[in-house]
Amino acid sequence: MLGAFLKKIVRAVAVLLVTSFATFMLMYGNGPGIARSVLGVRASAADVHQKMIELGLDRPLLTQYGDWLKGVVTGDLGDSFFTGQSVASTLTTRVPVTLTLIVLTLVLTAVLSVLLGVTAAVRGGWTDRIVQFLTVLGSAVPGFIVAIGLALAFAVSVRLFPATGYVSPDVSPTGWLKSVTLPVLALLVGSVANSASQFRGTVMDTLSQDFVRTLRARGISESRIIFRHVLRNAGGPGLTALNLQTIALIGGAIFIEQVFALPGLGDLSNTSAQQGDVPVVMGVVLVVIVIVLVVNLLGDLANAALNPKARTR
Template identity: 50%
Template sequence: MLTFIARRIGAGAVLLLVISLLAYLLLSIPDTDVGRQILGPGAPQADVDARNSALGLDQSVLTQYGQWLTHAVRGDFGTSWFSSEDVSLAVGNRLPVTLSLMVGVTLVTALVSFLLGVWAGVRRGVVDRIVQVLGVAGYALPGFLVTLVLVLVFAVRLGWFPAIGYTPFTESPTGWLSTVTLPIASLSVASVAGVSQQVRGAVIDVLRQDYVRTLRARGLSSRRIVLKHVLRNASAPGLSVLGMQFVGLLGGAVLVEQIFGLPGLGSMTVTYTTRGDIPVIMALVMITVIGVVLVNLAVDVLLGWLNPKARIA
């Protein structure tokens, strides 16, 4: 198992390096005069050239990337070109907001999806059809429409939750919960729809296996068969889809944070991408990739534990 985990960590490190290089090269393609953007159109050309030189933009792209990578591996992502703000500090202040959403959505999706999927796969009939209809509806509805309906009903009309704003957990746990409930719910709808259908299909396939019939013939209760044997063997497809959807959740967080006025990485990404602030964008890219690598590592470890044959891959 340790060898399996070490291989996955090594693959994640290589992925980080490759994506960081590609991202830096792509961000450097636009031929923009950063010094002119910072100092303004009326600044003397000598000042603009000096500014570009101070930022290292007079060097080759590979040299710039090498300098950035040398500092990044030490946790130093530099300073913003436009605001002179420490990038690590700026990202660190916003990371808990987005992390709250991502962890919350992942937990809600895993719990609700497996409950619905197992319920539909075991009961079949009307229950199965209802879960399938809900899954198709949840997947087909646009994310922004679901978000707006949740805000209109539960925040504006009923007043159960605040429509905008964020309360840190350290200030008030109940206030934090009230500010993240609607964003988590809006992001979870499509995720639950996709994962639950995968779990349902896997449960149905496992229930048709010969060994399940043998367990029933031996007199084991249906509850024990489902919880101990069926769920273990049917979890792989759902966990795999859950890991892949993490990337989509990060994209959806941009819209959700804008609507709910959350000071997270999503709104920060929009602001600094429009400026072309490479140090900030690169830090955001790395945080995103690290999150994806960690989630997929956790999924791979779970799959390896559930199915030892998966460790060979």
């Protein structure tokens, strides 16, 4: 178990290094372009060259990446080319907003997907058809359309929730809950639709297995079979679907934050990418990679707890 866990850690670190280096080459590969973006299009060649030296962009790319990687280890991600503010301090205020949306959506997705998937697979009939229809509909409608519809219905017409803005839980727990409700719901529709369909399929496959027929023949109650045996065997593919859903949630959160004007990574990445603020963009990319790797690692650990065969992989 420990050896398998260490292998997963090594793989995660390798993925982090490869992905961050590839992104670094793409972002920092054009030193003159970055310097001119900071100075403006009318800057002279001499000024551009001087700015490159000032920003350290004239050094070999591997040297720049090595220095950036050392900064990551020590918590120093550099400073913004435009504001001069520390990238780490900027991310400190932005990451909690996006992370709140992702974590809440993932937790609710796991609960609702299991409930809907198991209900559709066990009951069948019209219940199954309704769940399938809702999952197809939820998958087909883009998240930003759902977000706009929710804002019009519950923020403009009824005014139960704020249409824009974010309230920190330290300021007002109630205000915080209201400010994240609509964004989470907008992300939840597509997330549950995709995951519930996956859970339904895996539960139906598990119910058709021979060991389930044997348990029923022994007189074990249906509820015990479902909760103690079927869900345990169907949990692995379901967790894999949730892991993949994390990537989609991060991308979706960027658009949803724009709709509800939330000060998260979406707004930061959009602004910094338009400006060409490379250190900030690299900071956002690093955070996204870490979130995906952590969620996948936790998913693998949960899968190993459910399925002993997965512990040695």
